[in-house]
Amino acid sequence: MPFAIKVLCYRFKMLLLKLVGKVLPFKWPTVLEGPGSALQLCDNIAAAGHQRVLLVTDEALAKLGLIDPIQQKLSTAGIAVTLYDGVQPDPTVEQIEAGFSVLQQHNCDAVLAVGGGSSIDAAKIIAARAKNNKPVADMVGLFKVRKGMLPLYAIPTTAGTGSEVTIGAVVSDPARHMKLPVVDTKLLPTAAALDAELMTGLPAAITAATGMDALTHAVEAYLSRMSSNKTDALALEAARLTMLNLPTAVADGKNLEARQNMARASHLAGLAITQVGVGYVHAIAHNFGAYYHTPHGLANAIVMPHVLEYSLPNCHERLAELARACNIGSASDSSTQQARAFVERIRQLNQTFNIPGQLEALQLSDIEAITDAALSEAHSTYAVPRYMDKPQCQQLIGQMLAT
Ligand SMILES: NC(=O)c1ccc[n+]([C@@H]2O[C@H](COP(=O)([O-])OP(=O)(O)OC[C@H]3O[C@@H](n4cnc5c(N)ncnc54)[C@H](O)[C@@H]3O)[C@@H](O)[C@H]2O)c1
Ligand SMILES: [Fe+2]
Numbered sequence: 300m301p302f303a304i305k306v307l308c309y310r311f312k313m314l315l316l317k318l319v320g321k322v323l324p325f326k327w328p329t330v331l332e333g334p335g336s337a338l339q340l341c342d343n344i345a346a347a348g349h350q351r352v353l354l355v356t357d358e359a360l361a362k363l364g365l366i367d368p369i370q371q372k373l374s375t376a377g378i379a380v381t382l383y384d385g386v387q388p389d390p391t392v393e394q395i396e397a398g399f400s401v402l403q404q405h406n407c408d409a410v411l412a413v414g415g416g417s418s419i420d421a422a423k424i425i426a427a428r429a430k431n432n433k434p435v436a437d438m439v440g441l442f443k444v445r446k447g448m449l450p451l452y453a454i455p456t457t458a459g460t461g462s463e464v465t466i467g468a469v470v471s472d473p474a475r476h477m478k479l480p481v482v483d484t485k486l487l488p489t490a491a492a493l494d495a496e497l498m499t500g501l502p503a504a505i506t507a508a509t510g511m512d513a514l515t516h517a518v519e520a521y522l523s524r525m526s527s528n529k530t531d532a533l534a535l536e537a538a539r540l541t542m543l544n545l546p547t548a549v550a551d552g553k554n555l556e557a558r559q560n561m562a563r564a565s566h567l568a569g570l571a572i573t574q575v576g577v578g579y580v581h582a583i584a585h586n587f588g589a590y591y592h593t594p595h596g597l598a599n600a601i602v603m604p605h606v607l608e609y610s611l612p613n614c615h616e617r618l619a620e621l622a623r624a625c626n627i628g629s630a631s632d633s634s635t636q637q638a639r640a641f642v643e644r645i646r647q648l649n650q651t652f653n654i655p656g657q658l659e660a661l662q663l664s665d666i667e668a669i670t671d672a673a674l675s676e677a678h679s680t681y682a683v684p685r686y687m688d689k690p691q692c693q694q695l696i697g698q699m700l701a702t
Contacts, residue, residue: 305678306686310524313682317525320574327570328453328464329490332563334555337413337454338372340492344452345376347489349409352378353402355422356414357386360456365497366413369454373411381405383425386414389471389478389588389595390421392435398425402449409450412488413497415509416460416595419453420468423486426451427468435470435481444483453491456498458548458561459509459596461516461569463491471589477672478589493566495558503549507652508596510545510561513537514645515599516568518607519578521621522614524682526575533571535624540564542625542644549652579606579687582677583696586669591660600654605695607642611635613685618642657701666696 331339344352352373356366361384373380383398402410402425410429412422424435426448431438438444453463462468468481501509517537520530541564547557583606584598593601611618618638622628628640649656670692677683687695 302688309678309686310682312679313524316680317682320525323484325466325484325574326487328488330464330566331490331492333559334494334496336492337369337494337497340452340454340490341369341372341376343490344373344409344411345378347409347450349450350378351405351407351409352380353398353405353407353410353425354380354382355386355398355410355412355425356382356384356418357388358384360384360414360418363500365456365500369411369413379405381407386418386421388415388417389469389592390417391471391473395421395424395428395435395470398422399428402429407449409452411452411454413454413456415455415457416462416469419455419460419462420470422451422453423448423462423468423488424470424481427481427483427486438481439470439479440482442483444481444485447485451488453488454494454497455491455562455565457501457505457509458498458558458565459512461513461565461572463488463493464566464569465573467573469585473589473592476586476589476668478585493559493562495555495562498558498562499553499555501552503552504653505594506552507545507549507654508594508600509565510541510548510596511600511603511648511652511654512596513561513565513568514541514545515580515603516572516577517541517564518603518621519580520568520571520575522578522610522617522684523575524684530571530575533567535621537564537568537571538621539624540567542627545648546651576681578681578683579610579673579677582673582681583669585676586672587658587661589672590665590669591658593658593660597654598658600649600652601656601658601699604642604646604649604656605698607645609687609691609695610683610685611638611642614638617684656699658699659701661696661700663700666693670696
């Protein structure tokens with residue numbers, strides 16, 4: 300089939316998805332915001348009458364002592380807290396099953412995720428596993444979490460994924476080089492706390508990478524052809540907050556104001572993508588994660604300038620609007636110049652954060668399979684501004700080979 304006809308088919312599919320999106324029952328979480336809000340969330344959990352909570356986190360965070368005050372507060376409120384700290388970056392089915400078995404042993408009636416996107420995603424699927432008597436593999440895909448999940452509460456400790464407000468969770472299958480999405484409106488947490496106090500110890504490199512994930516969400520949501528006035532406002536504000544605060548949060552991790560603004564940016568960007576999806580940056584980055592375990596935000600940061608450069612002819616007005624919202628470029632410049640200035644700023648940010656333009660781990664021999672997987676992901680779900688065919692995508696990925 301000629302590529303132009305294929306593009307028409309993709310666009311038609313996206314139109315249908317947009318219509319479906321309009322009737323989806325999003326039940327947004329209650330959001331507490333500000334330093335100290337994590338402990339306030341514990342009051343909410345107690346007020347909801349939960350008695351046995353499974354606290355899902357990763358070992359590094361547990362060792363840092365970040366969760367101690369939370370555990371204490373819940374215990375003081377008479378709640379039995381069981382810790383599951385077996386989540387690792389890009390959680391696997393095994394880690395989720397292990398968490399589920401702890402949940403069963405202790406008969407938990409709610410789940411609290413404290414951590415980055417990996418802990419929150421794992422907690423979502425553990426909580427869903429508790430209500431749906433089927434293996435994780437059978438929940439992969441769209442709207443397969445039929446019976447909902449146990450009440451889930453989320454305290455993000457990174458500012459990037461926005462997972463506390465998205466309908467998605469990602470599970471990794473390292474053996475098959477795949478990152479599999481579980482997507483369902485029933486995966487939305489009951490409540491979340493955006494608390495910068497938990498983020499001040501996040502190392503600079505992870506702050507940078509996760510912050511670039513938030514920026515990618517804002518940009519891809521804004522460029523999506525499914526976007527609406529509502530998601531545009533969320534994406535523009537998320538981009539503006541990130542451009543303004545991420546360099547400070549990276550340079551001065553203890554700066555609570557910059558951290559809190561990044562937590563908000565990540566959240567707003569999450570709200571936007573969960574309604575309109577992402578784009579080629581994520582489609583390619585997911586596969587870098589699946590093949591090489593490249594951290595999600597880092598992969599996005601590397602891929603984003605390449606994809607924006609390719610997309611620019613079809614979206615220079617939208618990129619220029621992003622530039623103006625972020626105060627980048629000059630008002631007297633043409634929209635193409637402003638769009639270029641925006642892409643250039645992303646490159647500069649990467650440079651400042653020591654994020655390379657290429658991916659060291661990328662193997663020439665993997666490019667074809669990565670291309671196939673990325674195109675299949677993008678063309679079934681993302682309303683991108685400019686489609687690419689296989690040779691174009693291969694060439695774009697080839698630009699990221701380390702020289
Ligand atoms: N569900 C969604 O909507 C969604 C969106 C984007 C990404 N994701 C997924 O989320 C995962 C990535 O999550 P992430 O980028 O937040 O990273 P992460 O959760 O994998 O954490 C990265 C590292 O940071 C450490 N860390 C986290 N918070 C810390 C803190 N406050 N102080 C010190 N160290 C801390 C962790 O211990 C870990 O080693 C990927 O699997 C990605 O696919 C999900
Ligand atoms: Fe992301």
